[in-house]
Amino acid sequence: xKPRRIAVLTSGGDAPGMNAAVRAVVRMAASFxxxxxxxxxxxxxxxxxxxxLLDRRNVGGIMDAAGTVLGSARLPAFxxxxxxxxxxxxxxxxxVDALVVIGGNGxxxxxxxxxxxxxxVVGIASTIDNDLVGTDVTIGFDSAVSVAIEAxxxxxxxxxxxxxxxxxxxxxxxxxxxxxxxxxxxGAEAFAVPEDPIDPDAWLAELxxxxxxxxxxxxxxxxxxxxxxxxxxxLLRAAREAHGLAEISVRATIxxxxxRGATPTASDRLLATRLGAEAARRLAAGAHGILMGSDGxxxxxxxxxxxxxxxxxxxxxxxxxxxxxxx
Ligand code: F6P
Numbered sequence: 001x002k003p004r005r006i007a008v009l010t011s012g013g014d015a016p017g018m019n020a021a022v023r024a025v026v027r028m029a030a031s032f033x034x035x036x037x038x039x040x041x042x043x044x045x046x047x048x049x050x051x052x053l054l055d056r057r058n059v060g061g062i063m064d065a066a067g068t069v070l071g072s073a074r075l076p077a078f079x080x081x082x083x084x085x086x087x088x089x090x091x092x093x094x095x096v097d098a099l100v101v102i103g104g105n106g107x108x109x110x111x112x113x114x115x116x117x118x119x120x121v122v123g124i125a126s127t128i129d130n131d132l133v134g135t136d137v138t139i140g141f142d143s144a145v146s147v148a149i150e151a152x153x154x155x156x157x158x159x160x161x162x163x164x165x166x167x168x169x170x171x172x173x174x175x176x177x178x179x180x181x182x183x184x185x186x187g188a189e190a191f192a193v194p195e196d197p198i199d200p201d202a203w204l205a206e207l208x209x210x211x212x213x214x215x216x217x218x219x220x221x222x223x224x225x226x227x228x229x230x231x232x233x234x235l236l237r238a239a240r241e242a243h244g245l246a247e248i249s250v251r252a253t254i255x256x257x258x259x260r261g262a263t264p265t266a267s268d269r270l271l272a273t274r275l276g277a278e279a280a281r282r283l284a285a286g287a288h289g290i291l292m293g294s295d296g297x298x299x300x301x302x303x304x305x306x307x308x309x310x311x312x313x314x315x316x317x318x319x320x321x322x323x324x325x326x327x
Contacts, residue, residue, distance in 0.1 A: 001097075001286050002032065002034070002283075002284050002285075002286060003034055003096075003097035003098040003120065003283055003284075004033075004034060004035065004095075004097055005034065005035045005036075005037065005094070005095055005096050005097055006025075006029055006034055006035070006036050006037075006096060006097065006098045006099065006100060006280075006283060007036070007037045007038070007039050007046070007051065007091060007094065007096045007098075007099050007100070008022055008025050008026070008036055008037075008038055008039065008054070008070070008099075008100040008102065009038070009039035009042050009043070009045065009046060009070060009099070009100070009101060009102065010022065010042060010068040010070045010071070010072045010102045010103060010126070011042030011043055011072055011073070011075075011101060011102065011103035011106075011107035011110065012042070012072060012074060012103040012104045012105075012106050012107040012127065013072070013074075013104065013127060013128065013129075013260060014067045014068045014072045014140075014260055015068075015104075015126045015127055015128050015138070015139050015140025015141075015143075015144075015260070015268075016066055016067075016128070016139075016140045016143035016144070016260070016261075016262045016263065016264035016265070016268050017126065017139040017140050017143065017264040017265075017268035017269055017271065017272035018067075018068040018070075018072075018102055018126055018139060018140070018272065019062040019063060019065050019067075019068060019069055019264075019272075020062075020063045020139075020264060020268070020269045020272035020273050020276065021102050021124050021126065021139060021272035021273070021275055021276035021279075022038065022054070022059060022062070022068070022069065022070060022102065022276065023059040023060075023062055023063060023273070023276065024272065024273045024274075024275075024276025024277040024280070025100050025102075025124075025276040025277075025279055025280050026038075026054045026055065026056065026059045027056050027059065027277075028276065028277040028279075028280035028281060028284075029280040029283070029284070030055065030056050032280065032281075032284040034280070034283070034284060035053070035055075036053075036054045036055075037051045037052065037053055037054060037094060037096065038051065038052055038053075038054040038070050039051050039070065040052070040070055040071050041070075041071040041072065041073040042070075042071070042072045042073045042074075042075065042103070042107070043073070043075045043078045043087060043107075043110050044073040044075045045070075045071070045073075046087040046090050046091070047075070047078075047083055047086045047087050047090065048090075049090045049093065049094070051090070051094055063264075063269055064263060064264070064269075066261050066262055066263050066264065067260075067261065068102075072103075074106070075110075078110050078113070079113075081113075081117075084110075084113050084114060084117060085117070087114060088114065088117055088118075088119060091119060097120065098119070098120040098121070098122070098283050098288060099111070099114065099119055099120070099121045099122075100121075100122050100123075100124060100276075100279050100280075100283070101114075101121060101122075101123045101124070102123075102124040102126045102139070102276075103123070103124075103126055103127065104125075104126060104127025104129060104131070104132055104138065105127065105131065105132055105308075105311070107123070107126075108123045108125075108132065108291055108304060108307060108308055109308045109309065111123045111291075111304055112304040112305060112308045115288070115289045115304055120283070120288035120289070121288055121289065121304065122279045122282055122283055122287070122288055122289075122290055122291075122292060123290070123291040123292065123304055124139070124272075124275045124276060124279050124291070124292050125138045125139065125275065125291055125292065125293040125294075126138055126139035126140055126272070126275075127139075127140060127141075128140040128141055128143070128144035128171060128178065128259060128260055129141070129171070129172050129173075129174070129175050129177060129178065130175070130177040130178065130181075130312070131172075131174065131175035131177060131311050131312050132291070132293070132307065132312060133302070133306075133307045133310040133311070133312045134291045134293045134300075134302035134306070134307040135291070135292075135293025135294050135295070135300075135302075136293070136294055136295055136296065137271065137294055138293075139268055139271055139272045139275065140260075140264075140268060141177065141178070141181075141268075142265045142267040142268045142271075143259075143262040143263070143264050143265045143268045144170075144171065144178050144259040144260065144262060145178055145181045145182050145185060146262065146265050147255070147258060147259045147262045148168070148170045148178060148182035148186065148220070148255060148259060149182055149185045149186040151168060151253070151255055151258075152168060152182060152186030152187075152188060152218055152220070153186065155168060155218060155253060156186075156187075156216070156218055159216040159217070159218060159251075160215070160216045162216075162249060163211075163215045163216055163247075163249070164216060164248075164249045164250065164251055165207060165211055165216070165217045165218075165219070165233075165236065165248060165249070165250045165251070166216075166217070166218050166219070166250075166251050166252075166253060167219045167221055167229040167230075167232050167233050167236075167250070167251070167252045167253070168188075168218065168219070168220050168221065168229065168252075168253050168255065169221050169222070169223055169228060169229035169230070169252065169253070169254045169255060169256070170182055170220060170221070170222060170223065170255050170259065171222075171223050171255070171256065171257075171259050171260070172193075172194070172222040172223050172224055173194075173223050173224045174194060174224050174311060175193075175194065175195065175222070175224065175311055175312070175314075176191075176192075176193020176194055176195050176196070176222040176224070176225065176314055177312070177314060178222065178259070179191055179192070179193050179220050179221065179222035179225070180193055180314055180315070180318055180319065180322060181318070182220050183220040183322060184318060184321065184322050184325070186218070186220065187218075188218045188219060188220045189207065189210045189214070189217040189218055189219060189326065190203065190206065190207050190210070190217070190218075190219035190220075191219060191220040191221070191222075191322065192219070192220075192221045192222060192225040192232070193222045193224075193225055193314065194222055194224035194225050194226070195313065195314050196314070196319070197225075197226065198225070200227055200232065200235055201239075203232075204232065204235060204236050204239060204243070205243060207219055207236070208236070208239075208243040208245055208248065211245065211248060212245070219232070223256075229252045229253075229254065230252045230254070232252075233250045233251065233252040236248070236250050237250050271294060274294075274299050275292045275293070275294070275299060278292050278299045278301075279292045282301060287301070289303060289304055289305070290302060290303060290304060291303075291304055291307050
């Protein structure tokens with residue numbers, strides 16, 4: 001059944017492009033005569049009833065903004081069925097017939113929980129981590145990788161000038177998609193990801209050998225890799241003598257949330273716009289319980305039940321390529 005009034009929220013870590021998705025949901029919904037309310041601060045705002053009406057006009061001019069104009073939050077308490085029922089109560093009191101959840105893994109788990117309570121929900125794949133199953137790319141990933149390679153380019157200049165090794169930590173607590181893509185696109189000499197634990201001694205020996213050859217080196221380390229970038233830098237300093245490199249100078253740079261606050265790239269704006277518009281179209285056609293994602297450039301839907309609780313593995317072809325090209 002076609003909804004008359006839907007709600008949209010952005011949840012979890014903000015991702016560049018979320019605003020373009022909100023704009024597309026609102027405008028496409030309006031073209032089906034469906035009203036949209038925006039929920040502030042993700043599920044936290046849904047539980048508290050923090051909502052406002054969105055229309056074609058008041059979602060204008062937000063496409064290029066970093067972050068999310070609706071605000072976002074992490075709400076571990078949303079795992080509790082009691083808290084989920086409070087969210088349903090808000091939807092009922094606002095006369096909302098369906099919900100769009102723009103976010104990553106934790107947020108889509110929340111979306112699925114609400115779907116299990118009978119709420120018609122459509123998810124939109126959005127996280128800089130790109131670790132959601134059901135899509136080959138998520139909103140925000142391209143922008144985050146772009147920030148990382150800009151940083152790598154800059155750090156390479158100073159690394160070469162000072163004959164240094166730089167270990168650059170990029171975001172990704174549980175997954176190394178950002179690190180792998182940034183390492184390949186940035187031409188890094190080494191990388192480390194949580195999915196593929198390294199042997200620190202062998203990894204550092206290889207990095208030291210690269211330094212001997214090039215007189216500088218760049219390694220990209222995912223936030224969730226163990227040891228992390230700072231610890232690897234300490235290990236390398238401690239092992240200078242063992243590697244016969246008394247003169248080697250090592251620095252660690254943590255990019256962190258700088259990547260999340262990026263201005264969305266063209267590719268993220270386009271992806272977000274297409275996913276947001278298709279989410280509204282599907283809801284208008286009576287579909288729900290799905291996640292909107294992309295598969296080779298096509299917009300696709302996957303059942304939420306099939307994607308929650310899973311982490312997308314790294315692309316094996318890219319991993320192979322990184323090794324072959326000596327990343
Ligand atoms: O949104 C994903 C992410 O940026 C991860 O890469 C990172 O580990 C985490 O969020 C950081 O979360 P928070 O901003 O809550 O510290």
